Amino acid sequence: MSKIIFIILLSIGVLFNLFGCIGLLRLPDVYNRLQSATKCVTLGTCSILLSLIVYYGFNEIGVKALIAIPLLFFAATVAAHALIRGSYFFGIKLGEKSIKDDYKEVAGAAENKESKK
Amino acid sequence: MKYIFAFIILLGFWLLFTFNLETHNLIVGAVASLIAILFFAKHFVKPVWKMLQPQRYFWFILYLIIFIWECIKANFDVAYRVLHPAMPIKPGIVKVKLNLKTNMAKTILANSITMTPGTISVDLIDDVLYVHWIYVSSTDPEEYSKKVAGRFEKYIKKIFE
Structure with missing residues (x-):
């Protein structure tokens, strides 16, 4: 029984990682690509780690997998924020399909504040 | 108060990661946690009583x-x-x-x-x-x-x- 759950969770994880990679190739600009890279890949990897907990039980390896889930979550979200903000300051324009940009008026001031620190 | 809380949490994480309860492991963990809170405890959550x-x-x-x-x-x-x-x-x-x-x-x-x-x-x-x-x-x-x-x-x- 636990082996079936293990295989199902592992398949879901690998499938979502695949969707994330397809999104990375298909979406138009860096901002949309980061969307698929953070969401799909984080949940896919969390699912693979959960399958490890099911397979090994609550012992040395399972506990490490359990701790890795929140660490991965914080690392992925903070990295996405840093990357998206950095690429905006670097001067990469939003893609052609974009319809709204509220960040434009404050980005210059924010960047100046950052460089003064 | 803040330092004690940070110490307990760090030591807990150490024990979960290493997953054994022998004396030498506890001592190494305690020393490592002490060094860590010496540098980073000032960034810990401010009103500690809220955690209780x-x-x-x-x-x-x-x-x-x-x-x-x-x-x-x-x-x-x-x-x-x-x-x-x-x-x-x-x-x-x-x-x-x-x-x-x-x-x-x-x-x-x-x-x-x-x-x-x-x-x-x-x-x-x-x-x-x-x-x-x-x-x-x-x-x-x-x-x-x-x-x-x-x-x-x-x-x-x-x-x-």
């Missing part, structure tokens, strides 16, 4: 369930947009006003928004969060503030403030 209120943990568990549900929804949303032949995206950066006060609560809300359907937080300036949205469904500021942040804001207010 049980109702915060109750709201945290409720929030976790809602968050995981939203997270799964977000993945199906992104998978749908990626696999659809026409790619139904309408991206843009929108301004969202927050009602939270402490830095901790704002950080957690920004991280949660990154994991929810179609949104990723770009920057936080004072009370305003700039969010990159993959499908801007309305142009009314109040409506999309509610859509992006409203789901989590009331829970985070109860947990972290």
Whole structure:
């Protein structure tokens, strides 16, 4: 029984990682690509780690997998924020399909504040 | 008080990672935690007594369930947009006003928004969060503030403030 759950969770994880990679190739600009890279890949990897907990039980390896889930979550979200903000300051324009940009008026001031620190 | 809390949490993590309870392991863990809090305890949460209120943990568990549900929804949303032949995206950066006060609560809300359907937080300036949205469904500021942040804001207010 636990082996079936293990295989199902592992398949879901690998499938979502695949969707994330397809999104990375298909979406138009860096901002949309980061969307698929953070969401799909984080949940896919969390699912693979959960399958490890099911397979090994609550012992040395399972506990490490359990701790890795929140660490991965914080690392992925903070990295996405840093990357998206950095690429905006670097001067990469939003893609052609974009319809709204509220960040434009404050980005210059924010960047100046950052460089003064 | 703050130092004792940081020490207990760090030592707990050490024991979970190494997963044995022998004396030499405990001593090494204690020394490592002491060195770590010497440098980093000043960044620990400010009012420590707030960590001892049980109702915060109750709201945290409720929030976790809602968050995981939203997270799964977000993945199906992104998978749908990626696999659809026409790619139904309408991206843009929108301004969202927050009602939270402490830095901790704002950080957690920004991280949660990154994991929810179609949104990723770009920057936080004072009370305003700039969010990159993959499908801007309305142009009314109040409506999309509610859509992006409203789901989590009331829970985070109860947990972290």
